[in-house]
Amino acid sequence: MTGSTQIQSDSSILVHVTMKLSDGSAADSTKVNNKPAKIIMGDNSISPAFEAELLGMKQGDSREFTLEAKDAFGEPNPDNIHYMDADKFTAEVPAEVGNIITFSQPGGELPGMIKEVNGTSVTIDFNHPLAGQTVTFVIDLVEIL
Secondary structure: OOOOOEOOOOOEEEEEEEEEEOOOOEEEEHHHOOOOEEEEOOOOOOOHHHHHHHOOOEOOOEEEEEEOHHHOOOOOOHHHEEEEEHHHOOOOOOOOOOOEEEEEEOOEEEEEEEEEEEOOEEEEEOOOOOOOOOEEEEEEEEEEO
16 A cells, blocks of 8 residues: 555544534534645644554544544643733633633733633633543545645
8 A cells, every 4th residue: 555545644634523522412513614634744733542543544544433522622721721900801802711811922822711700810821622521523534745
């Protein structure tokens, strides 16, 4: 077999990814907007456990696998919980539990979810929304680039 017929440790691939939570509910899918994700194997953008599941897949293959939190989106990091004064929020950007606020920073934007509003203090969680959760992935290999 040549390197282009199946995923290798240095392949660039296009995949549709569907993520499900342990209760079976769908968390997200690239199929919603019909825009497959590009993954570059070995660039550290995904966990080694995730990469290991992809190795050897061929174009058109589908695979379903479940990863524990540490291999999916990681465990919640307490250092990613921040507190802000409620007066930093406005009518356009209200401090309401469940709202996702995006902050600009060097290197891009960082989304955080408001977890609690307590008087003048607002608690914002910058962990990935799926951190700490076991996630089942369904991978559909569209193309090996």
